[in-house]
Amino acid sequence: MPSLIDLRRRIRSVKNTQQITKAMKMVSAAKLRRAQELALASRPYASMLERILCNAAAAAAGNAEVAGLPLLQTREEKRIQLLVVSSDSGLAGGFNANLFRVVQGFINDHRGAEIRVEVLGRKGRDYFRRQRVEITGEHIGVVDKPNYDRAAEIADKMIEFYAKAEIDSVYLAVNEFKSVMAPNLVFRKILPVDIPEVKETVDYIYEQPVEELLEALLPRYVEIAVYRAMMESNSAFQAARMTAMDAASKNAGDVIQELTLNLNRVRQAAITREIIEIVSGAAAL
Secondary structure, eight states: OOOHHHHHHHHHHHHHHHHHHHHHHHHHHHHHHHHHHHHHHHHHHHHHHHHHHHHHHHHHOOOOOOTOOOOOOOOOOSSEEEEOOOOOOOOTTTHHHHEEEEEEEEHHHTTTTTOOOEESSHHHHHHHTTTEEEEEEEOOOSSSSSHHHHHHHHHHHHHHHHHTTTTSSEEEEEEOOSSOOOOEEEEEEEEEEOOOSSSOOOOOSSSSSSSHHHHHHHHHHHHHHHHHHHHHHHHHHHHHHHHHHHHHHHHHHHHHHHHHHEEEEEEEEHHHHHHHHHHHHHHHO
């Protein structure tokens, strides 16, 4: 049985850990509010851009120049580029592990294709280095502080690869913010651009030819997809860390309570033993 000194030391250690987890929870809660506002504010813009793109594509239906745009060309997926948005730090439960499991499952299902990975976040870089997957680029510190210029730089790199036919498709893997309790894991193709059909089209009056408009909108659509993924991932990460630290604080409280009960039992046993020794000594005299 542990001694009183050992139990007191363990209780003090767990209390210190609990203070750290509580502080980390408060920090994540403060960051989550700002990150959530940015993520939610980006959704209407992305939705409207998609609507405009769909209407412009509908207006240009049958146009040979539009059909020949590089970002709309579909090819057999022999060379696949993955864009994985992870986090730079851990202590967020299964935030990164769930993401990597989905990506690894995709890689296992496409063993016949050449898979390359562009990684956002230190955790993703470390994971894919261990898996010995070809990494075309790594971007550390960009998810915690999303910046459109960095997102556009990454998106333009993917666009260049695709336009030069170095790759046949680009898939984006990211944890999007759904709620504080759980993120929404998304794995979707961003290149070639798959323009969804709209039920009700808007008849815009275009100042320039519609094919020129589409040629300008398609890269912007990919850039917004990457930028939004960075903001969504940051929000989901802060929510996951806040939840994980809250659970850790509660678990630490349970451990402290159990250790305190053990401490009281050991102390009571020691007092009882001393009383018995005193009474036995007095009886012997």
